[in-house]
Amino acid sequence: MDIRELEIFLTLADLLHFGRASQVCNLSPSALTRTIQRLEDQVEQPLFLRDNRSVTLSVAGEQFRGYARQAVQQWQGFRAALKDEQAVAGTLSIYASITAVYSLLPLLLEAYRCAYPQVQLELHTGAAEQAVAQVQAGEIDLAVAALPDRNRSQIEFLPITTTELLFIAPQLSEDLIAVTSNDSLDLSTTPLVLPQAGLSRRRLDKWLKKYRITPNISSEVSGNEAIIPMVRLGCGVGVVPQLVLERSPFRDEVTILQNAPRLEPYVVGLCSSKRNLQRPSVQAFWRLAEESSLHCNTNGELHKCSPPRFLKKSSSP
Amino acid sequence: MDIRELEIFLTLADLLHFGRASQVCNLSPSALTRTIQRLEDQVEQPLFLRDNRSVTLSVAGEQFRGYARQAVQQWQGFRAALKDEQAVAGTLSIYASITAVYSLLPLLLEAYRCAYPQVQLELHTGAAEQAVAQVQAGEIDLAVAALPDRNRSQIEFLPITTTELLFIAPQLSEDLIAVTSNDSLDLSTTPLVLPQAGLSRRRLDKWLKKYRITPNISSEVSGNEAIIPMVRLGCGVGVVPQLVLERSPFRDEVTILQNAPRLEPYVVGLCSSKRNLQRPSVQAFWRLAEESSLHCNTNGELHKCSPPRFLKKSSSP
DNA sequence: ATATTGTGTTGTGCATATCGCAACAAGGCG
């Protein structure tokens, strides 16, 4: 029951002439004869009555014609529906932290809006830590997030840029900063302002564990953005991604500590479920980001992106 | 877009596990993979998201699943409908002359009714000459008729019996019968009672033409049955099939002329359009007649019956 | 950390199917 065979059958049912039908179908007469014979074997009924002079539809043939018409139409309808959906349209929901909205997103969003104005954009802001969870839950198509530690299946990640994790301190307040013998920051005594959760917290914890240091945490906040005003108030030394600091209104009112530990840099990128990545509106954004990330970041291969194994037969002429 | 492939897809869409699905489908894992890949190539969209650990339907896959379910169901529905119709049922319309109804049909009809009581029978009586026309017009499924002279395509004929064409005369009225020098019936002077049309008329005309005799036609009637009472009344000598004479209530009141020309015998049989012969109720009657004609008539091959080239793959065990 | 297990995919050889070409069969027509 191949669609192609059904189309051949329908052609013959219209023309009622093997020779002409075979020409129309770009088939040799014998191939047509055998295609019809195959169909008749499958239906277990003759579809045509051949008469060396004329070809007629049998009773079963007429019924089969109805079936075939319907089947072919449904297939074409399905393809058309898929193609319609393929058209970049619909909605696109993006989740990002405030910082991301201010730093990474503007360029991308502008380009996207320009290229696909029909797509209705939904922009959700929130804590960066929740981005991956939101994507995984399917509540959102795309998120700007840090590269998760563990490589989660079902989630695709596209690195856009990397940013250092910086230690910042209040200006003119070196009295609360302790240093070790070799003049570097002493994290066991210096009071710290840290996020409750999130990647930068995990990075720091990892570092502390490595060197078996118990930190002196003066306050925990939620969200990287909130750290900076806390530090500015003199609560302690904080750890923030450089990107966050750059966009902060208080960026000039804190100082970056040079003698601090070097934490693994923060990889920021686009994050989507593989499932939603199928949707053309999402895919389009993804492609846009891929192209632009090539310009601003050279090491774009921190994370494997599954190669697009599709459209492999569509050989563009 | 083979139905089998759709079923395989649906199985995998249910199980979401290549290994188990391949077992259920009696397929090797690689065959399943490639079947799905074929489908994905045809749809030009990934249907499943594979993840080395889990398999998920993609968005396109879900839509395709809907299509596939529908397509499979329609195919099965079509097959079921065909099978239902295959069940010998429905109506069967038979056309026959009065004589046929009395002579040939009773046994066949009884056997048929016994074997297929659900079939609603319609019996139409009329002039034998119109039988073939009625069948050709499709107004009737089956007719009892004389074998047509020309072998018409689209029409199938099954000889059941042959019957002689007899010359009959009124009893005790030898004064109107003229004989030739060699004591045989003289058709140029003897008044004749003939049917206006029909096979027996054509046979006689043929004979007369062959011997260049101009007949003395005293009256023309329609229908073989009507000839006998006319002859009995003394209108002249008539030509009737033996079968008609045997069933006539006046059969003992006319005499059969032995010294008459011998016309080609009349072949009587079942007649149907090839098209209607596909219908199982018609086919069943046909088969019944084939079997019974073997008993009463040895030369059953006057007319080629196209061999049933179907069900050729259904090898009965 | 390394080995093992689970799972889908790819390489390869073989069986079968499908196609085109050419020859054939059957009936109508001059």
Add this chain to the structure above:
DNA sequence: CGCCTTGTTGCGATATGCACAACACAATAT
């Protein structure tokens, strides 16, 4: 009676589909 039209069949070449085995990759166990 031979020719034409038209569908079918024989046959060799090619394509398709399958099973087996090896592989790739990630998660889990040891």
